[in-house]
Amino acid sequence: MTNLSTLQADYPLQNLNTFGIAARARQFLQVESPVQLRAVFDDPALRATPRLILGGGSNVVLSDQVDALVLQMCLKGRRIVDNNDQRVLVEAAAGENWHEFVLWTLQHGLAGLENLSLIPGTVGAAPIQNIGAYGLEMQDVFDSLTAFDFMTGEMVQLDKAACRFAYRDSIFKHDYKDRMVILAVRFALPKPWQARLAYADVERYLSQRGASDPSPAEISDAIIAIRQAKLPDPAKTGNAGSFFKNPVVSGAKRDSLLEVYPTLVSHVQGTGDYKLAAGWLIDQCGWKGKHLGRAGVYEKQALVLVNRGGASGADVRALASAVQADVLAKFGVVLEVEPVFV
Template identity: 65%
Template sequence: MTTINTLSRDVSLQKLNTFGIAAQAKLFLPVIELAQLQAVRNDPSLSQLPRLILGGGSNLVLSDQIDALVLHMCLQGKKLTSDDADFYYVTAAAGENWHEFVQWTLAQGWPGLENLSLIPGTVGAAPIQNIGAYGVEIQDVFHSLEAFDFATGEVVTLDKAACLFSYRDSIFKQSLRDRMVILNVTFALPKMWHPRLAYADVMKWLEQAQIQQANALQISQAIIAIRQAKLPDPQLIGNAGSFFKNPVVSASIRHALLAQYPDLVSYLQPSGDFKLAAGWLIEQTGWKGRSLGAAGVYEKQALVLVNRGHATGAEVKLLAQTVQSDVLKKFGVELEIEPNFY
């Protein structure tokens, strides 16, 4: 049996979370192979401990002390698994950097992930959050995944239906949270590719670049440029990307809000409901660019909370709750937080 002699105590996680919070892990294990997870499960002193599964740390707000076994998923590898008349089936290990994986698929001539360029994090974390951007979500390109089940000690395969994907959600944030650890993900990338260009920002960038028939790589370049202009680089300013989900409201609620706020930013959904721009709602409350302690609302995009220097998890949480309260008071709309607090 593989030993877990790489287990460490009192390890700083400051460089392993994009918010840059100076958290300390009681126990820390970098996972580079399945046998380590099996060893943890079979070790009575470890199997009953609380667990924190850590990928890129990009969708997480940590407390100062993590009284748990932190499993840092470092599994590597990516390959074309198979193909058929319609799809390329591409598999990547959980520890692969998401953006680098997207760029690799495009370099191989396998389009489909371009709209998800420059999203921070790892491949293994992507299905948990059902990450999405510019009209594409993971569920749109997802085929299956393999995960280790701590309850049974088995490796299981889950298809799209089993993952229960919804807006920024999946079964891994619900009933399977802390029970299953994603090992690898397989994507179905279309051979008959069609660009997804529903967002005005993307179209505007392509027009300015005088690109009329954009290919997947050019769309990726456009989205990278747009994200870099709007969002702070976690290497320079600690953040977890979009901090709040865009709330979805009924047509009647949207109509009432529009009567009071004619500039309300909203998007019609297939259900007939409307998705409201959370960043716009926050900006109207006057929080854009403001701070509470060492945590602040980014001056270029109100949807993003940032670490202005030595912010604690508690300060980020207080700021988030205050913003939620002010939006609810002004608009009667509840904002839901995207990142997980631990």
């Protein structure tokens, strides 16, 4: 039982979720070694208990009482695995802070993750959500990962195909949800490096500072500044970042909306479909800066829902549902939630 000596009951989770919801876990274990996961697997009662895998708590909306064994992933470690003419292979443990890992790669002269700067959460959570921003998705640089399988009690290696990545999605949200516990992730950073500057905000920021041929570090600095200007700091205002996925619609649907709303923000996809800006849709429904009970829509970015003080998981769910209903009624477009409701 030594490996489970830190197991705690009725554990407070308010400081472990970025929304700041005052939830409590039925049981809680801080995981600092895969040995602890094996010990949970070997305990019949614990193995039968529902599980919630928790990283930085930045992509979950908790209910007040989480009737589960919460496993907070705290494994640490970063290293360069291989370096050749085609790519640099780097690895980070699941409990590493994502943004700090991105900065670590830049400090070591490694480019490729800079567009994903300042995304909250941990390295282990990145594949689950297939995080993305400013023209880059995690799957674009993903190589493989190591996970613990609660079905077999063994550690396994999964490549990109096995993870079934999609837009803000992966197999870890479906077949492997709370079954596979990610332990470490490896990224293949390509050589030669090419800057990704497709977003107007980034180009504008760099142009204003005379950076015509920006370095990876300069791109990272630009994205950090842009995100800080748009998004609230979870340490000051509880939130889970972008709350809704940007919906993808057919070309015909986009054209019909454009006839009615000439300022519609949309981006063509490789399939010929169009990705719409969810924040723009929400803003047009008048939600920016408004609140419903103790949860609200951020005044600087309608894509972000915030905790106005003392919000519960039910408060956030009610607000999200109201926003979705208004967008559907006005535009005939379904908004999908990014965070997981627990």
